Every structure is written in C-alpha cells, then in structure tokens.
Amino acid sequence: MFATPLPSQVSSTTPDYPASLEEVTTDLPKLAIPPLLGASVADLTAWVQQQGQPSYRGKQLHQWLYQKGVRSLAEISVFPKQWREAAADTPVGRSTIHYQSVAPDGTTKYLLRLADGNIIETVGIPTPKRLTVCVSSQVGCPMACDFCATGKGGYKRNLACHEIVDQVLTVQEDFGQRVSNIVFMGMGEPLLNTDNVLAALRSLNQDVGIGQRSMTVSTVGIRDRIRQFAAHHLQVTLAVSLHGSNQQLREQLIPSARHYPLADLLAECREYVEITGRRVTFEYVLLAGVNDSLKCAVDLANCLRGFQSHVNLIPYNPIKEADYQRPNGKQIEAFVNVLEEKNIAVSVRYSKGLAADAACGQLRASQ
Numbered sequence: 001m002f003a004t005p006l007p008s009q010v011s012s013t014t015p016d017y018p019a020s021l022e023e024v025t026t027d028l029p030k031l032a033i034p035p036l037l038g039a040s041v042a043d044l045t046a047w048v049q050q051q052g053q054p055s056y057r058g059k060q061l062h063q064w065l066y067q068k069g070v071r072s073l074a075e076i077s078v079f080p081k082q083w084r085e086a087a088a089d090t091p092v093g094r095s096t097i098h099y100q101s102v103a104p105d106g107t108t109k110y111l112l113r114l115a116d117g118n119i120i121e122t123v124g125i126p127t128p129k130r131l132t133v134c135v136s137s138q139v140g141c142p143m144a145c146d147f148c149a150t151g152k153g154g155y156k157r158n159l160a161c162h163e164i165v166d167q168v169l170t171v172q173e174d175f176g177q178r179v180s181n182i183v184f185m186g187m188g189e190p191l192l193n194t195d196n197v198l199a200a201l202r203s204l205n206q207d208v209g210i211g212q213r214s215m216t217v218s219t220v221g222i223r224d225r226i227r228q229f230a231a232h233h234l235q236v237t238l239a240v241s242l243h244g245s246n247q248q249l250r251e252q253l254i255p256s257a258r259h260y261p262l263a264d265l266l267a268e269c270r271e272y273v274e275i276t277g278r279r280v281t282f283e284y285v286l287l288a289g290v291n292d293s294l295k296c297a298v299d300l301a302n303c304l305r306g307f308q309s310h311v312n313l314i315p316y317n318p319i320k321e322a323d324y325q326r327p328n329g330k331q332i333e334a335f336v337n338v339l340e341e342k343n344i345a346v347s348v349r350y351s352k353g354l355a356a357d358a359a360c361g362q363l364r365a366s367q
C-alpha cells in the first residue's frame with residue numbers, strides 16, 4: 001500500500017498540475033501581447049484568430065517559430081505584408097547569446113541574455129550520435145548546495161516556459177543540427193518551477209519534436225514534488241541528486257536536506273517507481289575525502305538495495321569558491337567496485353567541457 005495518495009487522488013490536492021503533457025496548455029490566448037514560444041499549434045491558432053487572421057496561419061506560425069527559429073513575426077514571409085509589419089513587435093520570446101565558450105571536445109557553454117536582462121547558462125554537449133542540451137530552469141538557484149557555483153550566486157526567479165524552450169532552439173541553431181537529448185541540470189531546481197517545466201516538456205516534445213524518453217529532469221528532492229511529478233505518468237527520466245549516502249552528509253552538502261530526511265526522500269522515490277514503472281537515476285557527485293570512502297559506497301548500496309535504479313557517479317569539477325577536490329582514479333574505481341559487487345547498476349559520468357568551465361554554474365561565476 002502507498003502511504004500517500006495515488007495519482008488520481010493527488011490531483012485533488014494539486015489542482016494546478018495537469019494530468020498529462022497533452023493537457024498542458026499555455027495561457028497564451030488570455031494575454032494581450034504574449035511571448036509566442038512554448039505555445040502549441042492550438043494556442044497559436046487561437047491567437048492568430050484573435051488577431052483577425054484565418055486559422056491556417058496558426059500552423060504557419062508554428063512552423064516558422066519552431067522549425068525556422070524566427071525571432072520576429074516580420075521575418076515570416078508567408079504572412080501578408082501589412083499584418084507582418086503590424087505584428088512585428090509581438091514578443092516571440094527568444095534570448096540573445098551574451099557569451100559562449102567552446103571546449104576542445106566541442107562542448108559549448110552559453111550565457112544567454114533574457115528580455116529582462118537576466119543571464120542564464122545553457123550547455124550544448126555533442127557526441128558522435130547525439131546533441132544534448134543542459135538547460136536551466138531558474139535564474140540562479142535557491143538550494144545553495146555547498147559544492148555548486150550556481151547555488152553560491154543566489155536566486156532571482158523562475159524561468160518561463162518560453163525561456164526554457166528558447167535554450168534548446170538556440171543550441172540547435174548554433175550547432176546547425178537537431179537536438180536529440182535534454183537534461184534539466186543547468187541553473188535551478190526544476191521541481192520548484194514545475195508548471196513552467198511541465199509546459200516546456202510539452203512544447204519540447206510536441207512542438208520541437210524531442211522524444212520524452214530523451215529528456216531528463218534532475219532534482220535534489222523537494223518534499224511531495226516527486227510524487228506530484230509521478231502523477232503525470234511521463235516517459236521522461238527522473239534523476240535525483242543524492243550526493244550523500246547518509247542524512248548527515250546530505251545536510252552538509254545540500255542545506256535543504258535538513259527539511260527533507262533521506263529516508264523520506266527515498267520513500268518518495270520508491271513511490272515514483274511504483275506509480276510510473278520507470279527506474280530512478282541517482283546522481284552522486286564524488287568529492288575527495290568527503291563522500292568517496294568505501295564506507296560511503298557501502299551505505300549508498302544499502303540505501304538502494306532492491307531499488308529499480310541506476311547510479312551516476314560524477315567526479316567533481318573543482319570551482320574557485322568551494323574547498324572540494326576531485327577524487328583520484330583509483331578511489332573512483334574502488335567506489336564503483338563496491339556498488340557493482342552489491343549489484344547496483346552504476347556508471348561514471350565525467351562532466352564534459354571542463355576546459356570550458358562547464359560544470360554547474362561556473363561559467364557565469366567567472367564572467
């Protein structure tokens with residue numbers, strides 16, 4: 001039995017959460033001058049009709065926004081000249097690239113300037129078969145994790161749906177190739193901005209055409225939010241940042257863990273597996289001398305025993321503001337061996353683009 005409500009019951013306590021991606025709509029038609037990006041073809045059709053245009057213009061607008069990446073309606077040559085000019089100032093919702101740095105392996109980190117002047121970071125990570133985009137969900141982050149440059153920079157606001165979708169289109173345009181995968185692992189805690197993240201997931205899936213299974217939402221764990229997220233029965237991967245295999249370590253590294261004990265977080269993750277039938281990925285940043293001992297590995301294996309999960313170990317990328325170091329290869333290997341001996345599915349993910357300062361929050365901190 002579940003100690004907490006099943007999805008159908010969850011909706012009564014979370015009225016703002018739609019039941020599926022198809023039901024996620026923007027509030028575009030209610031706005032006088034909306035940012036258009038993030039809107040579905042139905043929303044865009046309603047909007048062009050409000051502007052006195054025939055409904056088929058909605059589909060044209062959708063194509064020009066998501067496939068051609070227009071930044072102004074003035075660029076849409078299939079629209080009548082008079083309307084094009086009249087609607088030229090309608091906000092589309094695109095950012096500008098403020099700065100970008102490219103690592104030798106091609107990983108590219110962008111600082112994007114938003115309409116209100118705020119700066120966010122986005123990373124494009126190319127491999128022979130994929131182009132992955134690491135997107136931000138907030139300007140800054142309120143979680144203040146001790147090892148994270150973003151956490152040390154403070155928090156300003158949630159990102160709107162269009163500001164999340166724009167990051168993916170920007171990387172796609174700059175690389176000149178389609179984005180295949182998206183990870184919500186940039187600035188911010190996505191489950192503190194669930195409505196906009198859900199709307200962006202819908203748009204990225206249905207408007208941009210990226211498969212749900214190719215998208216990952218990463219969280220340090222916000223009480224009840226994982227259960228609420230599960231209620232949508234999405235096919236996206238949920239990644240939970242553990243970073244510590246006991247309560248004391250988690251509190252040291254993630255201040256918010258004080259309000260959300262590890263045992264409760266793991267119980268909610270088990271519910272997620274029960275509700276969605278999908279395994280959870282656990283992220284664990286390896287910090288030398290802090291959480292990389294064999295005892296920590298044993299504790300981690302015990303936490304996850306019998307759990308449908310996968311562990312991603314991420315050797316730490318040092319930042320100026322934190323006193324942490326990356327463990328050496330031998331220590332990482334020993335940690336992996338302990339988990340494998342205990343039948344925990346594990347992989348080591350070396351953060352790409354170290355030379356481009358591409359670890360969480362570092363590029364912005366250095367500008």
Ligand code: SF4
Nearest residue numbers: 141144145148151188
């Ligand atoms: S690690 Fe993630 S959740 Fe923690 S402060 Fe950094 S961006 Fe926020």
